[in-house]
Amino acid sequence: MYKKFIYAIMLISISFNIFSQNTSEYHKKNVLKINPLGGLASAIPISFERFLFKNLFSIVGQYTYIYNQSGSGQTTYNTNGYIAMPQVRHYFYNDSINRASIFLGAFYTYEQFNNETKDRYSNVIKGTATGHGGGLIFGTQWFLKNNIILDFFIGPGYIEYIKNDNYDNNVAKGGFLVSFTGAKNTSTKIKLGFSIGYSF
DSSP: OHHHHHHHHHHHHHHHHHHSOOOOOOOOSEEEEEOTTGGGGTEEEEEEEEEETTTTEEEEEEEEEEEEEEOOGGGOEEEEEEEEOOEEEEEESOOOSSEEEEEEEEEEEEEEEEEEEEOTTOOEEEEEEEEEEEEEEEEEEEEOGGGEEEEEEEEEEEEEEEEOHHHHHHHHHTOHHHHHHSOOOSEEEEEEEEEEEEEO
């Protein structure tokens, strides 16, 4: 599945370069981006990218705020937290607007999560989890007219979590979807990202 996704990105990028207008106008140095799909996961992912060295390299600061409340009484499941993921990227392109560029990069991630449930006496049970790790990313970024940016990436990474027992117990009470998305286990992970941005 991931190989097909990578091949699709490469094919789209090459096609976009072939049919794009040839221009000497360079794209701008700063990009502010947001993931429009974040709301589906009760998250607000925002990132800022700064291009350096003739736009061949960039540094990216990505921050995701997570907040969700559901249920009441013994069915309460509340969670909040954040993910900070700085990146460095190297772009392979003839720098201009109206083009797509393939990039390779590396990232570091720090994650912090808190969740809460209640026992039958309505006492709050608090769970905590923190994680840190890193990995590589591969993707493409489209530099469109009107300063619009489209950014896609995927890549493997390793994340190690430290958590208390209450965190896993709370996740187990959150239902099937929470058990699938909320588990924080030390392992190799696949990072997948999509965002829309504005350059200035």
